[in-house]
Amino acid sequence: MGKLLLFQLLTPALIDTFSNRMLVIGSLFLHPVCVNKTKIGERSMEVIGIAGAGISGLTAAIHLAKNGFPVRVYEKGEDVASRFRSEFQGLENWSRDEDVLAFLERIGIAPRFYHKPFNEVDAVNDLGRKCTIRSLSRPGLYIVKRGRESDSLDQYLKSRALELGVEIEFGQPTMSQDIRIIARGPQAARSVAYGMEAEVDHPDRIAVLLDDRIAPKAYAYLIIVDGKMTLASALMEEFHRAKECFASTVKRTQAMYGVSPRNAHPVAGYMDFALRNSYMDGGRMLVGESAGLQDFFLGFGMRYAIVSGYLAAESIVQGLDYDQLIKGEMEKQLKSSLVNRYIFEKLGNRGYRRLIRAWERSDDVVLLMRRWYGWRLYKGLLFPLAGRWLRRKRRVGWQRQRERVTAA
Ligand SMILES: Cc1cc2nc3c(=O)[nH]c(=O)nc-3n(C[C@H](O)[C@H](O)[C@H](O)COP(=O)(O)OP(=O)(O)OC[C@H]3O[C@@H](n4cnc5c(N)ncnc54)[C@H](O)[C@@H]3O)c2cc1C
Numbered sequence: 001m002g003k004l005l006l007f008q009l010l011t012p013a014l015i016d017t018f019s020n021r022m023l024v025i026g027s028l029f030l031h032p033v034c035v036n037k038t039k040i041g042e043r044s045m046e047v048i049g050i051a052g053a054g055i056s057g058l059t060a061a062i063h064l065a066k067n068g069f070p071v072r073v074y075e076k077g078e079d080v081a082s083r084f085r086s087e088f089q090g091l092e093n094w095s096r097d098e099d100v101l102a103f104l105e106r107i108g109i110a111p112r113f114y115h116k117p118f119n120e121v122d123a124v125n126d127l128g129r130k131c132t133i134r135s136l137s138r139p140g141l142y143i144v145k146r147g148r149e150s151d152s153l154d155q156y157l158k159s160r161a162l163e164l165g166v167e168i169e170f171g172q173p174t175m176s177q178d179i180r181i182i183a184r185g186p187q188a189a190r191s192v193a194y195g196m197e198a199e200v201d202h203p204d205r206i207a208v209l210l211d212d213r214i215a216p217k218a219y220a221y222l223i224i225v226d227g228k229m230t231l232a233s234a235l236m237e238e239f240h241r242a243k244e245c246f247a248s249t250v251k252r253t254q255a256m257y258g259v260s261p262r263n264a265h266p267v268a269g270y271m272d273f274a275l276r277n278s279y280m281d282g283g284r285m286l287v288g289e290s291a292g293l294q295d296f297f298l299g300f301g302m303r304y305a306i307v308s309g310y311l312a313a314e315s316i317v318q319g320l321d322y323d324q325l326i327k328g329e330m331e332k333q334l335k336s337s338l339v340n341r342y343i344f345e346k347l348g349n350r351g352y353r354r355l356i357r358a359w360e361r362s363d364d365v366v367l368l369m370r371r372w373y374g375w376r377l378y379k380g381l382l383f384p385l386a387g388r389w390l391r392r393k394r395r396v397g398w399q400r401q402r403e404r405v406t407a408a
């Protein structure tokens with residue numbers, strides 16, 4: 001009886017001790033998993049700060065908020081996309097296998113913003129020869145609006161983030177302690193664009209003009225959608241000639257398309273491109289053009305901004321290494337686009353004529369471009385030369401460029 005009483009008294013204590021021991025042993029075996037979970041649990045209590053409410057910062061914010069993390073975004077402007085007026089930009093659909101809208105849908109960003117698919121684009125060379133290039137398998141790009149209009153990509157991302165409980169503080173150019181993701185956009189100019197947005201009476205059309213005389217080492221572009229036009233010259237060199245180049249672009253497109261712009265407003269901006277050893281800066285993740293993540297070949301940076309914002313959030317959610325994620329997902333594509341740019345810059349207008357002929361001959365330009373963004377042996381051989389060429393190129397503070405562009 002005494003023994004039974006003793007057993008009954010000791011049993012709960014023994015079970016407690018046993019289960020505690022098993023927990024300790026278990027936690028030793030399960031150490032990495034337990035530590036990660038605790039970290040994610042602890043982190044989810046901290047507010048994740050993001051500097052910049054551009055498309056990269058807001059994509060990161062949305063993915064974090066969807067996974068239960070409290071997020072605060074600090075934006076220096078009074079609204080999102082304050083550096084854009086309300087111009088059109090193209091969301092490219094050739095650098096990856098997955099359709100860009102399907103990717104957005106997969107990461108929880110349903111395309112409820114204005115977007116118009118295009119399967120045809122005119123390409124014009126320096127001799128004024130025009131051809132239409134086509135993509136059959138899927139749209140080559142989707143035209144989206146940037147800026148203040150309520151159906152722009154930026155406004156949609158903002159409303160989606162707010163819906164998920166993200167706090168956005170406007171007029172806050174901050175780099176405070178809680179910043180984990182830097183999404184401040186370009187910090188210097190490697191390329192500038194100068195042009196206008198206006199109203200026109202003309203059917204929808206996209207044209208790209210490849211001629212170093214009107215767009216040194218880049219291209220001029222015309223986008224007409226729903227009676228609105230964005231026309232600009234993008235330059236990789238001779239930034240001081242931006243206005244003059246744009247005036248030539250206007251003349252050329254008027255002669256070709258007969259557009260007469262009404263209610264025109266200027267559009268100007270700059271882009272930054274870089275290849276980095278690390279996409280971390282003092283423990284913070286650099287995303288989008290803050291990191292120089294941009295398409296070297298044609299300057300289509302939106303997709304890079306969205307993908308890198310998503311990967312930064314994913315590295316927090318899953319406790320993964322951001323550098324490894326970015327390098328695994330983007331490095332070959334970035335290097336490949338750099339080699340493409342290097343080749344065409346070296347060849348100049350002759351190279352652009354060949355480029356256009358290759359586009360024209362292709363049945364499906366998306367598939368051709370997909371190949372060009374892939375990694376090949378010859379790209380590996382040319383990459384050291386392209387890297388050296390990039391390092392030699394001047395990358396100038398935007399303030400100085402703005403002075404040059406406006407003084408011209
Ligand atoms: C004229 C022009 C035309 C373009 N056309 C195309 C195109 O057709 N297709 C395409 O794919 N790409 C295009 N691009 C490039 C594309 O717009 C960019 O690559 C993309 O917007 C980069 O996104 P981001 O989030 O890195 O930066 P952004 O969209 O620039 O956002 C950065 C945000 O950070 C804010 N910020 C800056 N500093 C601070 C700070 N210290 N604290 C808080 N907030 C800060 C800024 O106000 C801004 O809102 C174009 C660019 C220009 C200039």
